[in-house]
Amino acid sequence: MRCQRGVMPAKATAKRGGVKALAKSAPPKPGRKLTRAEAAELYAALAQDRPDPRTELDYVNPFTLLVAVVLSAQATDKGVNRATKALFHIARTPQQMAALGEAEVAEHIKTIGLWRNKAKNVIALSEALIEQHGGKVPHDRAALEALPGVGRKTANVVLSEAFGEATLAVDTHVFRVANRTGLARGTTPDAVEAQLMKITPEEYLRGAHHWLILHGRYVCLARRPDCPRCAVKHICTFRAKTPA
């Protein structure tokens, strides 16, 4: 099947550092904001390229999705998939993960960034799920965000991917693409998320996160966007487009 923590220091650090890093990636020369009609046209073009966008994280159930998204902070999806392949083979439930213990989880994920804190968080969130939610991933934003290692972005991904809710998680790629194209203008992920939720037509809400993330990962690259082969270059208002 295919498809972004109670250890407070890691959670707090990741949130503060993440916002700073995201703000740094804002475009130097923002163009004007898109109209709703232009936003619809942009999503339609992205949807044409990828009619069924999906997360590139591998998971087998809501719990493994939650763990994979927690592990994906400051790590690539490919790196997370390599680490979780063996881990999810032996631990697919909070009970199995908690029984594995922090040292064994750490051994599986030590190829990805922040692995020590992530191992602590995976065990802590597994225990919290067992103690507070009967071993199930809660279908509730506040309950998700109260779990160790889970912030707004992770909760948004789980609510959308596992429960089909129209949420829009803003990671570094979504943040950059939204600012460059003119879909949103903001210096924080929360500000960009609020604007994206307003301007994104309802029919594109479920796929918007994936379309924007994949566009940022493969076309609208951070250092040198590939504007000449971009499917939305005629709509995007970024003033510093890469010349052909």
Ligand code: SF4
């Ligand atoms: S035209 Fe360039 S800056 Fe605009 S979305 Fe495409 S790749 Fe990104």
